[in-house]
Amino acid sequence: MNSSRLRTALAVGCLHLLFPTNTLAASRTLAPGQVLGVSEDIVLAGDDVLEVNGTAEKPCRIDANCQQIRTAPDWRGRIKVSHCEFRSLGTAKKPGLDIAARGTGDRIIIEHSTFHACGSIKLANHDESGAVFRNNFLLANSMLPVTNLPDESPPVFRASGKSTARKLFQGNRVDKSIVLFEDTRNWLIGGADGEGNVILGMRGSLSLFSCDDMTVKGNYVHTEIPSFRWSQVHTLMVGRCSGLVVEHNILRHGQWVVRGLSGQFRYNLVLDADGHNFIIGPVAKTHIHHNIFARYCTVDPNLNATIGVIYKGDDIQIYNNTFDAGGKDMARVWHVPAIEVNAEAFLASLRNNAFYNHATNFSNGTATIRPGFFEKKTSPGPARLGYADYNLFFNPDAKEKQNYAIGVKDKMERTDAGFGKHDVPANGEKNAQTDPKFAGPVPKKFPFRDEDIRSGKVTVAQVLAHYRTAYSPDEGSPLVAAGDPADGKGSFIGAVGAGKDSPNDHFGLLGKPTDKK
Numbered sequence: 001m002n003s004s005r006l007r008t009a010l011a012v013g014c015l016h017l018l019f020p021t022n023t024l025a026a027s028r029t030l031a032p033g034q035v036l037g038v039s040e041d042i043v044l045a046g047d048d049v050l051e052v053n054g055t056a057e058k059p060c061r062i063d064a065n066c067q068q069i070r071t072a073p074d075w076r077g078r079i080k081v082s083h084c085e086f087r088s089l090g091t092a093k094k095p096g097l098d099i100a101a102r103g104t105g106d107r108i109i110i111e112h113s114t115f116h117a118c119g120s121i122k123l124a125n126h127d128e129s130g131a132v133f134r135n136n137f138l139l140a141n142s143m144l145p146v147t148n149l150p151d152e153s154p155p156v157f158r159a160s161g162k163s164t165a166r167k168l169f170q171g172n173r174v175d176k177s178i179v180l181f182e183d184t185r186n187w188l189i190g191g192a193d194g195e196g197n198v199i200l201g202m203r204g205s206l207s208l209f210s211c212d213d214m215t216v217k218g219n220y221v222h223t224e225i226p227s228f229r230w231s232q233v234h235t236l237m238v239g240r241c242s243g244l245v246v247e248h249n250i251l252r253h254g255q256w257v258v259r260g261l262s263g264q265f266r267y268n269l270v271l272d273a274d275g276h277n278f279i280i281g282p283v284a285k286t287h288i289h290h291n292i293f294a295r296y297c298t299v300d301p302n303l304n305a306t307i308g309v310i311y312k313g314d315d316i317q318i319y320n321n322t323f324d325a326g327g328k329d330m331a332r333v334w335h336v337p338a339i340e341v342n343a344e345a346f347l348a349s350l351r352n353n354a355f356y357n358h359a360t361n362f363s364n365g366t367a368t369i370r371p372g373f374f375e376k377k378t379s380p381g382p383a384r385l386g387y388a389d390y391n392l393f394f395n396p397d398a399k400e401k402q403n404y405a406i407g408v409k410d411k412m413e414r415t416d417a418g419f420g421k422h423d424v425p426a427n428g429e430k431n432a433q434t435d436p437k438f439a440g441p442v443p444k445k446f447p448f449r450d451e452d453i454r455s456g457k458v459t460v461a462q463v464l465a466h467y468r469t470a471y472s473p474d475e476g477s478p479l480v481a482a483g484d485p486a487d488g489k490g491s492f493i494g495a496v497g498a499g500k501d502s503p504n505d506h507f508g509l510l511g512k513p514t515d516k517k
Helices: 003-012 450-455 460-470
Strands: 023-025 028-030 035-037 041-044 049-053 060-063 069-071 078-082 084-087 097-101 104-111 114-116 121-125 128-134 157-161 167-170 173-185 187-190 198-212 215-217 220-224 234-239 245-247 250-252 256-266 269-271 277-289 292-294 305-309 317-319 322-324 339-341 349-351 354-356 369-371 383-385 392-394
Touching: 041 049, 049 060, 097 104, 104 121, 121 128, 128 157, 173 187, 198 450, 220 234, 234 250, 250 256, 250 460, 256 269, 269 460, 292 460
Parallel strands: 023 041, 028 049, 035 060, 041 069, 049 078, 060 084, 069 097, 078 104, 084 114, 097 121, 104 128, 121 157, 128 167, 157 173, 167 187, 173 198, 187 215, 198 220, 198 234, 215 245, 220 250, 234 256, 245 256, 250 269, 256 277, 269 292, 277 305, 277 317, 292 322, 305 339, 317 349, 322 354, 339 369, 354 392
Antiparallel strands: none
């Protein structure tokens, strides 16, 4: 081998590139502690089976030399892997695992395994095949590039296929890049306390496109952005999904923490939009409720609003949330509205929310609830609310204390039921402000270390419990039993309370999941 060819091979880290690519036919079983060296792609065909029977004490190892494990179109076998170290499986452009399952039952089971310097993982489930991808580590030394441009940052994990069988993505740690579910259905992403995934690192995020009947539960997703010059960074992205439930997650950072949304978004902790919005673009039949939104910093001066309702759609509801913008004491003030509703959009219901510490000082006119980003305020404001009542506002640092700059058709603010008549204090003055009296102490920064969450020392349930305790109503709080009676006896204002649909009745403080919809 001449020296220039050797340097080229070493630069890409894969000596196999110097030789023709062949395939290795497949059924094989690895015993505990066994090491397999691979010089050709492993291609599973027909009824081929791949079993890797490592244990915690005797893990297996596959040294792949940048080869793949993939399936032929006729494959109807199964893969079962436990406690395996995959090394150099695939490349930056070639998936390490490229598996398409057919038939019935769990055809793909990969657990307790670590992927060192590997390419992406692609799983597709057809027919009635199931999959379990659980308690695995996708390390930061992944071969996948991550840059400031989204088109140059491919997903590290991708699931597809319209099998209706239950599929599990649980307990995994992803240290870099995007986890993508596309054109698929019936995945449980996370679960009860301890089953959630930790996605934490450069562009660490979760994307769901054209998905049906998905549940995202109990995960910690924290994307890292080196500067505001990075483009199109999100923590959760949703597009064209039906039957989606996103609950009891911690979502941190992103120019949009949540970009696009449908279904149920509830009981989440949403922190620190680094640019535009905490949530942008909910579509028809989206209910955003019982969430805590809080911010402590931002790296991008291009702020918009906490929630931007920008699409025309029926039954978009925002209720029983706590919005804490941090006030003027934060490193950079979140000086923009809590809710904006664009000219093309409509918000069906805004009720039982606590708007706290919004130091609004907005160039197009200050108000907590207002028209779109590029619109100036008018008097009266445009009628873009179907219902707005039983809310609480306390924004002592706002340049101008105006609660609503948009209205409800044919209703007068603070006079008519359905447009602020029962905002706290009920029947009070227009733009009245009332201290919610949270139990506190209200956090001024995120009080947990990523390292402790990554290692499992601190759980998602513990973090949620901390925040729910802080934002619970203290003795004498005006939040208690002050919510809309249509939401049940003892209905409360804010994300946390003792009435119907309290997060304390669900996974979180008690750590007990429910399937209640």
